Amino acid sequence: MTPEKVALTTTSPAPKPRSNGKADNALAAELTRLLGPKKVLSNLSERLNYRYDAIQFGATPLAVVLPESTADVVTAVRAARAAGVPVVGRGAASGLSGGAAPTSPGLVISFTRMTRLDIFPERREARAQAGVVTLAVTEKAKPHGLIYPPDPASFRTSTIGGNLGENAGGPLCFKYGVSGDYVKGLEFVDADGGVHELTRDAYDLAGLLIGSEGTLGLITEATLRLTPPPKYTRTLMASFPEVGACAEAVSAAIAAGAVPGKLEFMDQACTNAVEDFLAIGLPREAGAVLLVDTDGDDLGTVEEERALVEAACLNAGGTVRRAATDSESAALWQARRSVSPALGRIRPQRMNEDIVVPRSALPEVVREIRALGDASGLPLVQFGHIGDGNLHPNILFDPRRESPEAVHDLAHQIALVAIRHGGVLSGEHGIGTMKRAFMRDAVDPVTLGALRDVKRALDPTGTLNPGKILPDEDGTHAHP
């Protein structure tokens, strides 16, 4: 019997899979010595699984640490520093910009076992370790009449550490803000292995770490703000013959004074991919579908806002359907959350954009992008948090059929559309390696210099997640 089998014939609690101790490099051996075999993965089969996120495959790490405490993180960071290898933080690896995929062999610290979560209802706060799954915060807060609003579509999988690493948003961000807006304090480990406790005053260093994609420090714990959920929510779905009309309806509804809780759209290809998965009767023929929640504590206002949105949709040539029951609206929102992976049914690979444009420019932008897609001959789909002007144009491709250069070119053109209309490159998914090449288009050289200075100040040796966000200084930048 192999050691594996022996380990598994003991009774509960479930034994953690054990590395068989065959550390095949010095770093793995040293980490195993320091932390014990349970927390260190060193076999090839284990390490191969910590080289990707939801968009990209990177370099196979030399070792993986699954810390259970901040102290473990400190030990791991110090060992990697001593070995002179990079350190990449990893949550659930649901990231869409290559953030958690290592650019060179080093150490991956995966937070999935740091899952302590305490709720302090009287202070409306949660204290969460980095590996806590996002949805778990709301689930644990709900009995106290509280929720944690940031709701990325990946919230059943993604972790608080990864959400803060990317400053993730979700449908609720239109009215309620993104992850960073709910952070009251952070504990993080720096590139030297020092532990820091941050609040949001003085220099807002916590704010700087949020969205820094693990390049400035590793977040180990966060104090999060909780809020009571709105008393009433009403859901509607509108379908439009064409994407631009959908964007017009959104602009008009907001101009009329509606502040919906959620405002999301998906185009025809998205709707069809999701319908293939869920079969809940989404309108397959519509050029675009809009999903809207209006919410609040006053039912009259909630209904009024829904009427405003409805009128705007009808005006723009849309057809409106109200969700009659809670389960109907739950199904519609599950549909929206499933868009991204459901696109895999069309092509196995995709280039995922995450642009944000001013709302006034929305109709023009979605139409321009549609036209670019049509002209390129590549399958291009659009969806996103349209209320925020946050669009996710996705280029779907099969590397055996479509040329990566053509994909990259189209992605670049889309980025330029956003910039031309006064928009930015990333709303929530981060820059990672995917959009690093476009940073020079989006950020002026002086500002880029300031960003580099910040990175140098916090991570002088370039240990933390190298090759992400900032393009190389010599002017070359690797294509994704």
Add this chain to the structure above:
Amino acid sequence: MNHEIPVQNIGPQGEVMAHAVDACVHCGFCLPACPTYALLGDEMDSPRGRIVLMKEVLEGELALADAAPHLDRCLGCQACVSACPSGVPYGELITSFRGWSEPHRERSPLDRAKRAAILKILPAPKVFSLAARAGQYTKPLAPLLPAALRAPLDLLPERVPAMQPSPRVTPARGRRIGRVAFLAGCAQQALAPNFNAATLRVLARNGIEVVIPEGQGCCGAAALHTGARDEALRLVRQNLAAFDPDEYDAILSNAAGCGAGLKEYPVVLHGLPDEEQARAFAAKVQDISEFLAGLLRQGDLEPPMPTSRPLTVAYHDACHLAHAQKIRLAPRELLRAIPGVTVAEVPEGDLCCGSAGTYNLEQPALANELGVRKAGNILSTTPDLVVSGNIGCHTQIQSHVRRQGSRVPVMHTVELLDLAYRGEL
């Protein structure tokens, strides 16, 4: 997922596997659905991780022996399939992979003997019944035995019932509205003969003639899912010969695992000459609950009698019904058709009970952990009765519920229906 799997060297099953790997966009949506990920919290024991491991082995980047421990921990519950918006056929991937890799595996003699014994005993009802009886007498010795031998004993009911022979043909009672073929099953005949008896009674009462074709055997699922592909092919072909789909309105199974196995025949035979035949066969296969719910919807199901007092029934979704066959509504509709029954939803209902075919025997520690969790979740609904549609789940749940000190009856969906018809609820 990009891959370089040498499909041409592997053959038709290589196509099946390459297609599945290709379809995965590594989004991680399946992670929270996976029981082993829930218990172990690492990527290698998640669906996404396993897909990568299989890809690496098929591409020759990783030794099979290195990937095997993680692949062996997969229950085959297919919860990941239900959770996957990209439509990755994970079930087909792992089954094909196990079949492909088994001949390349190095196993200890003890391991081999154990597997051979399982594959011999499980599909042969008479042998199983004998073994179960022998086991029943050995039960008091269980604490003295090594864990690997203890696990199967732990699962045996206190009393192993006598085998009940099933008639070849059960005529419809009253107006005959249909004719079906029935797969009698293997272990189930020994452990819970009343499942079949109740099934025949309920069908007959509703005007359905039931034929148990001669020459049928085990569905082959156990062999298939443990990688014994040749044995599985033999059983599949035996059943294709025994059941002529043109003769029946439907081919029924009352065990979720077997039903799922029968529906898988076209994948097993993918690229082989009898693939078409398997397709015609699989098109007729239905789970008993699916078939009866069909009658209910057409208004053809005789209404069951009301219960004597209000009953809370905890319905357990067997993985091979809910995930593999996508049947969730039908059994609930049938239960709700009994006046006086309220169906309770089990928390974490989508998480496997840990039974999963031969998993209990091969991964007793993980299986036990899941069994404890499932029983706790079921009991938290304070049910009067527990119902499921699969013999494996039945045995596992019954044994864990008892261990947690509850005497609540655990039944098959048709048993409950049968009791309701007889006014015994």
